[in-house]
Structure formats: structure tokens, C-alpha cells
Amino acid sequence: MTTRPNIASKADDPWSRMWCDTTPRHLAGPGDPRHVTQALRAAGWKNFGDPDFPHVVLASPDHQHTLVLEPTPETYSSWWRISSTPWGRWHASFGGNTPTEIIAGFTDAILHPPPESESDIWPALQAAGWTYERDQRGNEHARHPDGITTMERSATATSDHFAWTAEVALPNGLGGHHRLWHASFNDRTPGHLLAGFAAALTDPAPVSRGRYDVPHARLVTQVERGAQGDQLAAAHDARLKAIRTAARKARRTSAPTTRPASASGAKATAPAARSR
Numbered sequence: 001m002t003t004r005p006n007i008a009s010k011a012d013d014p015w016s017r018m019w020c021d022t023t024p025r026h027l028a029g030p031g032d033p034r035h036v037t038q039a040l041r042a043a044g045w046k047n048f049g050d051p052d053f054p055h056v057v058l059a060s061p062d063h064q065h066t067l068v069l070e071p072t073p074e075t076y077s078s079w080w081r082i083s084s085t086p087w088g089r090w091h092a093s094f095g096g097n098t099p100t101e102i103i104a105g106f107t108d109a110i111l112h113p114p115p116e117s118e119s120d121i122w123p124a125l126q127a128a129g130w131t132y133e134r135d136q137r138g139n140e141h142a143r144h145p146d147g148i149t150t151m152e153r154s155a156t157a158t159s160d161h162f163a164w165t166a167e168v169a170l171p172n173g174l175g176g177h178h179r180l181w182h183a184s185f186n187d188r189t190p191g192h193l194l195a196g197f198a199a200a201l202t203d204p205a206p207v208s209r210g211r212y213d214v215p216h217a218r219l220v221t222q223v224e225r226g227a228q229g230d231q232l233a234a235a236h237d238a239r240l241k242a243i244r245t246a247a248r249k250a251r252r253t254s255a256p257t258t259r260p261a262s263a264s265g266a267k268a269t270a271p272a273a274r275s276r
Contacts, residue, residue, distance in 0.1 A: 020222035105200025119195035
């Protein structure tokens, strides 16, 4: 039996640090990616990644959806890529500093059937205090009260195809901006997935982060209280258990049912079989 060596790693969380309730969540930094990946695994998604390469590659049980997490050093690159298959239907991407709790609002929605009515995210953003504008071309834009967080649906400069973007961009003091995180979605992205993202983005509840384990400590408030190691682990386990239960229920509901042959039918066919 091989003994696991004592190697310090962030995978040892949530026991390896002091945790703080951190607000606002959209400025709290990435958090633990397992909030997303283990939830999908609990729903039956399989990992097809190369264990010797620093990435995660997940596919849904029906192979209709995929997630790729590949950290890269580029500031503006997309670490998270989520799409429907075959490629060309809808796709979404998220930068490395996007809080996993906000990404989970999107990915958790994939695990549930779409609502009967189409979702509209703008009322939810306005209810959270965001300003909203629409121009003559149909471009739509919402801005958080902090002035640095936006979400918009706009046509590209060269066509009438729309795309969704959300980002946090900090002024750099030189007339430009430094992007903290970004998310993008093509216009085929289902409305209920966008609604899940928007709901998680505007949720006022704090998220757990280590002291100063945030991209910009001056932008957030951290209070050393609330859930710590065992409590955070228990909450995560409860989240995974609920997802497993829902996934099993969904599989039972969608499983085809075969009606067994009736006793009278069996008797009717038996003489015919003997007569041949």
C-alpha cells in the first residue's frame, strides 16, 4: 500500500486556512473550482482530461455538453469554456478570476430542464440596482452601481449577430482599464442559463475566501466569521448530495418504460408456437 506523502496543496482546502465572509461576491476572485467541477461530476459528468496535463475536461452523460478548464498565463484568456455539442450551437467562456459561485449559477442551470417561458435577465439586473439602456440597433447594456461591472448584449462591428459579455474592468489611471474578469456567451446560449448566471452575479450573499486571497483586497469587505473548515466541507457535501439526488430522479423520469406482455397474450401465442 502506497502512503500519500505530506504535500501542501490548495486542494487541501477548506481546512488549510482561515475563511472570511467576502462581499461583494463579483469582486471576490476565483475561489475553489471544485464548486463547479465536482457538482457536474455529481450529476454524472465524466472526466476525460489527461492526468499529466493541467486541465479538466468534462462531458455530460449524453455528451451534449462539455466543460474545459485550462489555466493559462494570459491576462485576457478564457480559463473556462463550456459548450453544447456538436460545436457551433451555443458556447460560453469565463476568465480565470471569475468567481466560481457565479460560474456555478450558469452550470447548475444546465442540470435542470429549461422553464416553459423564456427568461429575461434585464429585470433581475434592474431589481438589483443596475442601470439599463437599449439603443436603436437593439444593443442592450446594464451597469452595476459600482461603475466597473457591466453586462451587455450587442451586435458585432461587422455583422448583425449579437453576443453577450459581462466584465469587471478597473480604471488604470491612464485613461484605460484593466480587466479583472470577463465572461462571454454567443446569442444561441439558452436564456435560462444566462438567467442563472445573472442571478448568481447579483446575489448579495457573501462568499468564503481566505484573508487577502482576493485579487484586490481594497475592493472587498472581509469579515472573519461564518463558516469555517468542517462547516464549509459539510455544506459542499450537502450541495453534491442534492445534485446526485436530483440527477437520479431525472434519470428515472426520463427512462423509457417497457410494458410487460400480458398473461392472456402469452397464452394466445403459446399454441401458435407449438403448431409450427
